[in-house]
Amino acid sequence: MDKRTKSAASSPLLTGYRPSPGVADELFDRAGEMRPVWTPFIRALSNLSEEELRAKFERGRQYLRDAGVYFRQYSGDPLNEREWPLSNIPVLLHETEWNEICRGLAQRANLLESVMADLYGPGRLLTGGHLPPRLITENSHWKRPMVGVQPRGGHYLHFLAFEIGRSPDGSWFVLGDRTQAPSGAGFALENRMAMRRVFPEDYPRAYTHRLVGFFESFRSTLEDLATANRSEAHQFGLLTPGRANDAFFEHLYISRYLGMLLLEGEDIVVQNGQAMVRTIEGPVPLGLLWRRIDSNFADPLELSPDSQIGVPGLVDAVRSGNLAMVNALGSGVLETRALMAFLPRISRVLTGEALAMPNIATWWCGDDAARAYVRENVDRMMIAPALALDLPFDSNSETVRGAEPEIVDLLDHPAPDLVGQETVALSTTPAWHDTPEGSRLTPCPMTVRVFAARTAEGWEFMQGGYARIGPDGDASALAMQRGGSVADVQIISDLPVPDVAGRRPGPDPSGQRRVRTESAALPARAADNLFWLGRYVVRFEEAARLLRAYHLRLAITDAPEDRLLRMISEFLKPVGIEATQAIPVGLRNRLFSAHNCASKVRDRFSQDGWIALNDLVKTVGQMTGSATPGDDAARAMSVLLRKTAGFSGVVTENMYRYYGWRFLSIGRALERIDALAAVLETFADPAAPDGALDVALEVADATMAHRRRYALGTTRDTVVDLLAHDTGNPRSVLYQLREMQRLAEDLPGATLSARPSALVRELLPVRTRLEVDQPEDVGTDIMREIRRAIARMSDRLADAHLR
Numbered sequence: 001m002d003k004r005t006k007s008a009a010s011s012p013l014l015t016g017y018r019p020s021p022g023v024a025d026e027l028f029d030r031a032g033e034m035r036p037v038w039t040p041f042i043r044a045l046s047n048l049s050e051e052e053l054r055a056k057f058e059r060g061r062q063y064l065r066d067a068g069v070y071f072r073q074y075s076g077d078p079l080n081e082r083e084w085p086l087s088n089i090p091v092l093l094h095e096t097e098w099n100e101i102c103r104g105l106a107q108r109a110n111l112l113e114s115v116m117a118d119l120y121g122p123g124r125l126l127t128g129g130h131l132p133p134r135l136i137t138e139n140s141h142w143k144r145p146m147v148g149v150q151p152r153g154g155h156y157l158h159f160l161a162f163e164i165g166r167s168p169d170g171s172w173f174v175l176g177d178r179t180q181a182p183s184g185a186g187f188a189l190e191n192r193m194a195m196r197r198v199f200p201e202d203y204p205r206a207y208t209h210r211l212v213g214f215f216e217s218f219r220s221t222l223e224d225l226a227t228a229n230r231s232e233a234h235q236f237g238l239l240t241p242g243r244a245n246d247a248f249f250e251h252l253y254i255s256r257y258l259g260m261l262l263l264e265g266e267d268i269v270v271q272n273g274q275a276m277v278r279t280i281e282g283p284v285p286l287g288l289l290w291r292r293i294d295s296n297f298a299d300p301l302e303l304s305p306d307s308q309i310g311v312p313g314l315v316d317a318v319r320s321g322n323l324a325m326v327n328a329l330g331s332g333v334l335e336t337r338a339l340m341a342f343l344p345r346i347s348r349v350l351t352g353e354a355l356a357m358p359n360i361a362t363w364w365c366g367d368d369a370a371r372a373y374v375r376e377n378v379d380r381m382m383i384a385p386a387l388a389l390d391l392p393f394d395s396n397s398e399t400v401r402g403a404e405p406e407i408v409d410l411l412d413h414p415a416p417d418l419v420g421q422e423t424v425a426l427s428t429t430p431a432w433h434d435t436p437e438g439s440r441l442t443p444c445p446m447t448v449r450v451f452a453a454r455t456a457e458g459w460e461f462m463q464g465g466y467a468r469i470g471p472d473g474d475a476s477a478l479a480m481q482r483g484g485s486v487a488d489v490q491i492i493s494d495l496p497v498p499d500v501a502g503r504r505p506g507p508d509p510s511g512q513r514r515v516r517t518e519s520a521a522l523p524a525r526a527a528d529n530l531f532w533l534g535r536y537v538v539r540f541e542e543a544a545r546l547l548r549a550y551h552l553r554l555a556i557t558d559a560p561e562d563r564l565l566r567m568i569s570e571f572l573k574p575v576g577i578e579a580t581q582a583i584p585v586g587l588r589n590r591l592f593s594a595h596n597c598a599s600k601v602r603d604r605f606s607q608d609g610w611i612a613l614n615d616l617v618k619t620v621g622q623m624t625g626s627a628t629p630g631d632d633a634a635r636a637m638s639v640l641l642r643k644t645a646g647f648s649g650v651v652t653e654n655m656y657r658y659y660g661w662r663f664l665s666i667g668r669a670l671e672r673i674d675a676l677a678a679v680l681e682t683f684a685d686p687a688a689p690d691g692a693l694d695v696a697l698e699v700a701d702a703t704m705a706h707r708r709r710y711a712l713g714t715t716r717d718t719v720v721d722l723l724a725h726d727t728g729n730p731r732s733v734l735y736q737l738r739e740m741q742r743l744a745e746d747l748p749g750a751t752l753s754a755r756p757s758a759l760v761r762e763l764l765p766v767r768t769r770l771e772v773d774q775p776e777d778v779g780t781d782i783m784r785e786i787r788r789a790i791a792r793m794s795d796r797l798a799d800a801h802l803r
Contacts, residue, residue, distance in 0.1 A: 009034045011046035012440070017430070019443045024166045024427035026091060027443070037094040037492050040203050050439055057088040057432070060198040068602075068610050069190050070249050084187075086194055087487035088432045091446065091467045095209065098491045101172055101450065102461040104357030105162050109452050109459050111343065112179060112334050114350050116156040120147050120330060130346055135338055141180075143295055143330035145302045149319045153225045156328040158454045159218070159290070161185075164357070165447045166427035173358050174340075175447055180332035181292045185451045186250035186257070188466045189215070191488040209463035209491040210499070217460050218453035219258045225324040226287030234287025235277055235521055237261030239268075241293045241309050243599050251292055256603040260290070267523045270313030273320035279521040280659055280801040281748040288324040295329045303329075429487070431469055445470040448489055465489040522659040526604060528802040529597040530660050534667025536594035541644050542675040543577055543587050545699045548637035550579045553691075555631035563689040571682055582627035583636065588620055604660045605651045612647040619643060662743050666797065669740040674790045676700060676723055676733050681783035684719055693719045700731045720775040733786065737767040740793075749800065759796040762789060 009028075019025035027038050034042065045053070061083075069084040093101075118125050119142065125131045136142050161182035163175040189211055199205065226236035238260050240251040255262035261277060269276050269283060276283035291298060297307040299314040317323040333339075340359040347355050428443035446469050451462040467487040550568045554560065560569075560580060569579040577586035595617050602610055619640065627636040652668070655661040682688065683696040693714050697703045700723050709726075710718045724733045744750060744759050751757065756764070766789045769782065 009042075011042055013042070013046055014441055017441055017443060019428055020425075022168050023425050024168050024170055025443055026093075026166070026427060026429040026446070027441075030170060035094075037092050041090075041092060044199075044201065044203060053088075053432075053439075056198045060086060060088065060194040063194045063197045064190065066607070066611060067190060067193070068249070068607055068614075069187070069194075071246060084190070085485040086191055087467075087469050087485045088198065089430050089441065090195055090204075090488040090490045091429050091448065092204070092490050092492050095491050095493045098463070101164070101357070102452075104172070104355075105164075105174075105450055105452060105461070106459045107347075107351075107353065107356050108162070108174065108177070108343075109157065109160055111347050111351065111355075112160070112177060113155060113157050115339075115343075115346060116179075116328065116331060116334060118350075119333060120149065120156070120328075125346060125349075128349075130349055131339075131342055135336065136333065139333055139336055141295065141330070141332035141336065143303060143333075145315050146318075146328070146330040149315075150321070151328050152318070152321050152324040153228055155454060156331060158221065158225075158326040159185075160327075160452045162450045162452070163447050164450060165360075168425055168427075173360055175360050176337075177334055177340075178449075179327060179334040180294060181327070182451070183247040183250060183292070184449050184466055185215075185462065186253040187247075187486065188449075188451070188462065188464065188488070189257070190253065191466055191486060192464065192490075195488045195490075204490060204492060206496045207493050209493065209497050211462055211464055214451070214453060214460060214462040215258065217455045221453065221455050222258070222260070222288055222290065222326070224456070225326070228287075228324070234285045235261055236288035237263040237267075237277065237286065237290070239263050239265070239289045239291040239293055239298075239311075241297070245292075247292070252603045261521065261523060262526075262603050263289070263523060264525065265293075265307075265309045265311050267525050268311045268314070270311060270317050273313075273316050273322055275311070275314065275317040275323045277521055278524045280524055280527045280663075281521065284521045286323060288326065290326040291329075295332050298329055426470075429467065429469065431485075431487075446487070463491045522663075524802050526601050527659065527663045528798075529600045530604060530664040531667040531797070531802065533594055533597040533601070534664040534669075535671040536590055536597060537644065537648060538668050538671035538675065540587065540590040540594060541641065541648075542671075542679075542699065543572065543575075543590060544637045544640050544644070545701070546572060546695075547577070547579060547584070547587065548634050548641070549695050549698045551582075551630055551632075551634040551637065554629060555634060558630075564691045564695070567682070567689060567692065568695065571678075580629060582629050582633035583620065583624045588624065591617060591620055601660075604655075606654050609647060609651040609654070612643070612650050616640065616643045616647055659747070662746055663801075666740060666743050669736045669743065670790055670794060672731070673733055673736045673740070674787055676731065676736070677783040677786040677790070680720065680723055680733075680778075681780045681787070684716055684723075685780055686716065696723065702729060702731055705729060717775040720778050724770060724778055725775060734767065734770045737763060737770065741767065744797075747801065757796075757800065759793055759800060762793050762796055765789075 014027075017027070019028060024030070027034060027042075029035055048056070064084045064086060071082045071084055115125065119136060126133050126136060157179060159182060161178035161184060163178065164172050165175050167173055192211055196205065222236055226234050238251055238255045238258075240248060240262060242248065242264055245251070251262060254260070261267075263277065267278055268286065268289075269278060271283065275286040275289070277286050293309060296304045298310045299312065300307040300310050301312045302315040303310070314323070315329065318325055318329060343359060344355050347353055426445040426447060429446045430441040431444040432439065433442045446467045448465055448467045450465050452459045453462075454460075467489050469485045469487055471484065546568055550565060550572075553562070553565055553568075557565070559565070565579075572579050572584075572586075575586065576589065577584045595613060598605075598610065598613055623636045623640075627633050648668075652661070652665065655664070679696050679699050683692040683699075685692075693716065694703070696719055697706050697714070702722055706714065706718065706722055709722060712718065722729055722732065726732045727735050727738065729735055741760060741763050744757065744763065747757070747759075749757060750760065755761075766786055770778070770786075773782070
């Protein structure tokens with residue numbers, strides 16, 4: 001051990017660091033010496049005080065909070081979100097060791113492709129006796145409708161993940177294959193981004209292999225698959241189960257990062273064997289789906305009839321060769337644990353080679369002979385007399401089930417896919433822990449997830465991944481659902497690693513000029529949520545302004561029975577808002593509705609907008625239990641209005657001016673018109689009590705504008721002129737009608753045979769009447785007509801683009 005290694009090994013941070021006997025450790029080798037790849041990192045860590053380390057760790061956590069990274073915690077609340085549990089200490093592996101791992105897993109990936117091709121093709125592995133028929137034919141993940149279906153592009157598997165662990169002798173083995181809908185690649189990238197905030201120094205940053213090249217290569221593969229043998233480009237998207245899924249954040253992140261459509265089952269329709277995306281422009285051909293749902297739920301017609309998240313006819317689209325699927329439907333059969341017992345033999349049969357990276361020790365226990373063999377060899381197998389069993393791997397589960405398999409009675413278990421496995425002694429890795437004696441590094445069990453993507457040159461591996469860390473030495477709690485954490489896996493080189501840009505730099509190798517591509521199609525569901533997001537935010541804002549007006553006057557009069565206060569209260573009551581409450585339930589519900597819509601289209605606006613909306617929701621929650629009626633509630637409304645303006649400003653000003661922004665803006669304009677018309681109908685009525693006109697101006701945020709614009713005092717005609725007619729006032733009905741018409745004319749199909757669309761035709765008479773009439777001619781009847789026209793406009797928009 002050289003001096004630098006000795007110095008690192010004697011660091012106070014490692015006081016009490018004792019790997020368990022018979023267990024491999026990532027920091028120290030079998031001889032008890034620090035692995036060279038860790039030495040510079042531990043030395044750099046040791047030069048920092050505990051306060052400096054805590055400040056660094058907090059920067060990483062703050063990045064994850066700002067980026068909105070979360071994990072869906074399964075509980076009674078299906079939308080419960082848990083803060084992303086990133087370990088502060090990365091897992092370091094040398095590039096030489098990593099390359100050896102990748103070579104072994106590339107061989108395994110090709111083997112799994114061959115097994116998949118046989119199971120859904122000639123079936124020689126079954127007829128030749130290399131696999132028990134019951135293991136496949138009675139397996140719920142084997143999909144009979146996919147037998148004989150040739151995948152578009154020629155390959156079944158395109159994106160894989162492998163769960164691996166280090167054995168006590170220091171070698172690596174495979175704990176599980178993730179072939180159906182592997183998760184974690186997007187989280188791995190966010191882990192790396194967070195660790196860059198924690199450790200921005202030259203080491204380990206400059207010596208760590210980058211991740212972005214992996215994603216760029218895979219995106220090129222997806223583009224090629226989507227357009228293969230096509231005369232025109234087809235859309236490609238990521239199919240998600242929806243926001244209640246534990247990995248929904250990753251689905252959002254990956255789709256945005258790779259420029260893919262984020263789709264749910266209802267976004268897709270199959271017509272004549274062609275999958276189509278329902279967009280605001282009508283159905284658009286879909287060339288590829290990267291599915292993140294299990295095969296069971298993909299098609300209720302041919303797979304699981306109970307599925308409510310799939311696409312009827314999806315199997316037919318694949319069978320017709322019109323849709324590429326990543327990965328092929330039915331690939332979940334490869335995740336069956338029992339299959340691992342046969343892979344060493346199958347590898348020799350199909351390739352003539354032994355597996356370079358072995359499985360966890362596994363035995364098939366699905367027939368009488370196997371059961372008898374296990375009973376006779378229990379001692380040699382190093383397992384308990386009650387056999388350790390595991391069912392097929394559930395791709396939706398984040399549990400590494402091979403680590404601590406359930407102990408059940410062999411003879412009482414009827415499943416055809418029984419598999420016995422040795423209990424695994426997982427290697428440990430340093431993790432930061434707070435102890436009564438101070439903070440230090442302690443060894444915790446871990447597994448590593450490795451990601452592989454098929455490219456034109458073969459399998460390409462992410463130069464890193466992420467590790468699962470069990471808390472306090474508990475290997476059974478590796479899963480995040482059970483309290484585990486994750487760590488960034490960094491592949492370290494002996495020399496500085498050349499930087500890799502997020503996009504390929506320089507001119508196109510083909511010599512063609514780079515041109516701006518058209519924005520991707522906008523699914524109708526996304527447009528609908530953006531439209532209603534705009535409406536709900538305005539509804540929340542208008543209600544908050546009315547509530548502020550109410551509580552300001554309540555603070556002055558202390559007379560809830562005042563005629564004007566009763567008018568405001570009665571105006572709000574039909575829409576479910578009780579004005580006498582400081583933070584009414586109805587007000588909160590409007591915000592929650594906006595948040596619900598926004599959560600479904602987070603890929604359509606900036607992260608700053610999402611943070612601003614979450615902050616608004618949090619603020620409302622905090623105020624609910626503390627604000628009191630009167631002046632306190634009025635101040636609370638002012639805070640909420642400022643935060644609402646912040647959210648609206650970030651979203652509407654920073655969004656790219658394409659169809660998504662237009663639907664959001666139309667929703668805002670439409671709701672603004674309806675709210676202004678309702679206020680004028682009630683508070684500008686000649687029979688309204690004194691002070692009602694002032695309320696109308698306050699709600700429209702036009703009090704100062706009115707003072708500057710009109711020398712006379714407040715009259716009905718001046719209020720109507722400012723709030724209904726004045727095209728210089730963005731809070732006037734006519735201004736918003738013009739804005740809405742401009743937006744509507746930029747939508748698809750805005751003109752047909754030189755005639756305006758139904759939406760524009762509904763809008764024109766109302767706009768014309770306001771432009772012609774004088775303020776004294778605008779009565780409550782016109783305001784009612786405007787509101788009825790607004791309702792019809794909403795229906796016309798939905799009929800044309802959102803259904």
